Amino acid sequence: MTGGGRPDRERVVVTGVGVKSPAGTTVKESLAALLAAESAATTIPELTRAGAVVDFGCTVPEFGRESYLTPKEMRQIDRLNALAIAAAMDAVADSGPHWPASPGRSGVFVGTGIGGLGTMELAAMTHQHRPHRIPAFTVLRVMNSSPAARISARLGVSGLTLTFSTACASGATAIGEAVRRIRSGELTTVLAGGVDAPLTPLVVSAFAAMRALSTRMDVPHEACRPFDDDRDGFVMAEGAAFVVLERLDHAMERGARVYGEVAGYGVNTDTGDLVSPSADGGVAAEVIAMALADAALSPGDIGHVSAHGTSTVLNDRSEARALELIFGEACPPVTAPKGVVGHMIGAAGAFEAAMALLLAREGLVPPVANFRAGRDADRIDLVSGAPRRIPVKPALSTSFGFGGQNTCLVVVPAP
Structure with a gap:
């Protein structure tokens, strides 16, 4: 490694990365968009039709849900879970064929700030006058722990499955807490990251009511301008990102490619x-x-x-x-x-x-x-x-x- 790393504890490295972001559905696409400084913000017709206070945001492009989900899952899983599963499976595939080597010593840590709130909004709006018609799998959609549970079930992970909700820091918190569990020796490998799918009328309008969102609806691609004098708020987005974290010696033993270390x-x-x-x-x-x-x-x-x-x-x-x-x-x-x-x-x-x-x-x-x-x-x-x-x-x-x-x-x- 170039700098970092302490000899008095286990070192935790990244061996897999998976993203489903507005900048692209692969790591390569996302990096290219960042380097080109191309804003992904655009008007969202569903928000416009619903009369949302702000009608634009950053959406994830089509990513082929059918290649990640079974037909049954396609019927039952909401946007939040689909994004999480897809990004998580990409990270696992990127880490190589031998993860998780020990399911009981592995974990899935997921951060989400909004969780299933958008799905709850949709269920309430659709079935408010006929609650007896609410689908049986609604609870499994709206609970914040759903992405972590579904990913763990998919991977057969029998170690720790945890969900963190620290607002906009949730995904970073999940990674940091995973690092701590690996350093302590409790776990050997953890799939960690974050997901949110907040682009629904009530969620977006609620953030707009706080005056947190940009209101440049005529030029959405110019709306988000960090540190600029003319900034007027952020642009809401959806997405998911996961990394495979593991003990350095474990990664070396299985011949994994190492991207680097989460050192601090x-x-x-x-x-x-x-x-x-x-x-x-x-x-x-x-x-x-x-x-x-x-x-x-x-x-x-x-x-x-x-x-x-x-x-x-x-x-x-x-x-x-x-x-x-x-x-x-x-x-x-x-x-x-x-x-x-x-x-x-x-x-x-x-x-x-x-x-x-x-x-x-x-x-x-x-x-x-x-x-x-x-x-x-x-x-x-x-x-x-x-x-x-x-x-x-x-x-x-x-x-x-x-x-x-x-x-x-x-x-x-x-x-």
């Missing part, structure tokens, strides 16, 4: 406000410092930062100040994937950490989509216009959720 994990809570981060960036800086300490790295070891960068005024400002507190005038290049893919809520942190690792391996930092100029960006080294070539070094990925849920991951690329 930090988590804390900003108790100042349920929806607004601390203005001085202090709490966010603390969680970054925790992840760096966990990885036994210094700020100067970081090659680039994948920022949470929601395109909301308060979040971006707080995050820029946090990075300034950590790095000072020596801030590494900073990118913000949500300018391309929108905010995938529970999947965001998992997707961004996985992409940060893969981009660090290539020594590339994507430009931030739709960025023109921003005073908050003056505090950091924001990449814009074109991808930037950098040395192959560790990367840092931040996730900050409603409720003050903060998570930071440090990933180290393999040589």
Whole structure:
């Protein structure tokens, strides 16, 4: 590994990655879209017809559900579970033919911020006047633990199956907690990541009522603009992202390809406000410092930062100040994937950490989509216009959720 790694504990590596994102249904497509800074935001006819307050978002392109699901599952499974299963199966396939080698020592950790709320909305709207017609499998759709349970059943995993709901940090939390379980020796391998499918009229309108969403309905592809002075909110998105994590020696024994290591994990809570981060960036800086300490790295070891960068005024400002507190005038290049893919809520942190690792391996930092100029960006080294070539070094990925849920991951690329 290039930097990172502590001799006093088990090292946890990434051997498989699977995504179903608005930027693409494969890892290769998603990376290409990030590097091209091509926004996936578009008008969604279903939202328009339903009279949603905001009628655009970032959707996952057609991904061939029939190749992942049985005919029975096709009838029973909702969008949330279909995205989760597809991305999870891609990650497992990418990790090689011998995972999980020991089902009882393996786990499935899934993060979701919205869970089955969209499916509950649909059931309520469709059957509010005829509750006796609600399908029998509705409960299995709406429970937040459904994706983890279905994935575990598919893989025959008999170890831990856990669901994490820490708002927009859920996917990153699932990865970080999986790392802890592997380090402790409790598990050998974990499939970890996040999923959400929140593009329904009531869910989108509820976020719009908070004034969290951009309202640029005439130019949706220009709506999400992290750290830009003209930002007015984030763009809601759906998606799923998973990684296969395992103990380094286990990966080497089975001859797995290693993308890199999850070397650092930090988590804390900003108790100042349920929806607004601390203005001085202090709490966010603390969680970054925790992840760096966990990885036994210094700020100067970081090659680039994948920022949470929601395109909301308060979040971006707080995050820029946090990075300034950590790095000072020596801030590494900073990118913000949500300018391309929108905010995938529970999947965001998992997707961004996985992409940060893969981009660090290539020594590339994507430009931030739709960025023109921003005073908050003056505090950091924001990449814009074109991808930037950098040395192959560790990367840092931040996730900050409603409720003050903060998570930071440090990933180290393999040589």
